[in-house]
Amino acid sequence: MSLTEKDVEHVAKLARLEISADEKVLYTKQLAAILEHADGLSKLDVTNVKPTAHILPLQNVFREDVVVPSMPREQILANAPDKAKGSFRVPKIIE
Numbered sequence: 001m002s003l004t005e006k007d008v009e010h011v012a013k014l015a016r017l018e019i020s021a022d023e024k025v026l027y028t029k030q031l032a033a034i035l036e037h038a039d040g041l042s043k044l045d046v047t048n049v050k051p052t053a054h055i056l057p058l059q060n061v062f063r064e065d066v067v068v069p070s071m072p073r074e075q076i077l078a079n080a081p082d083k084a085k086g087s088f089r090v091p092k093i094i095e
Contacts (some may be wrong), residue, residue: 003032 005024008031012019019027073086082089 003028003035007031 005028008019008024008027011031012024012027077083077086077088080088
């Protein structure tokens with residue numbers, strides 16, 4: 001694929017960048033080199049390479065959900081300013 005200064009102008013316009021004539025020449029060469037490298041990567045044989053979403057093996061770091069004994073309900077509610085039916089009672093905020 002051949003990259004032109006007009007293509008670089010178009011990309012600069014899309015990115016809302018003002019570039020000088022010297023920058024157009026420089027960016028045309030640089031972007032052409034990048035695209036050439038990307039084109040070279042597409043020619044590699046990757047038939048035996050598994051697709052990956054991440055380069056490192058990731059594991060679930062969450063612990064198992066295990067039921068353990070907790071404090072007695074009466075002890076938890078002992079200092080509650082208001083309680084009802086074994087639960088905290090709070091003021092109604094939505095009418």
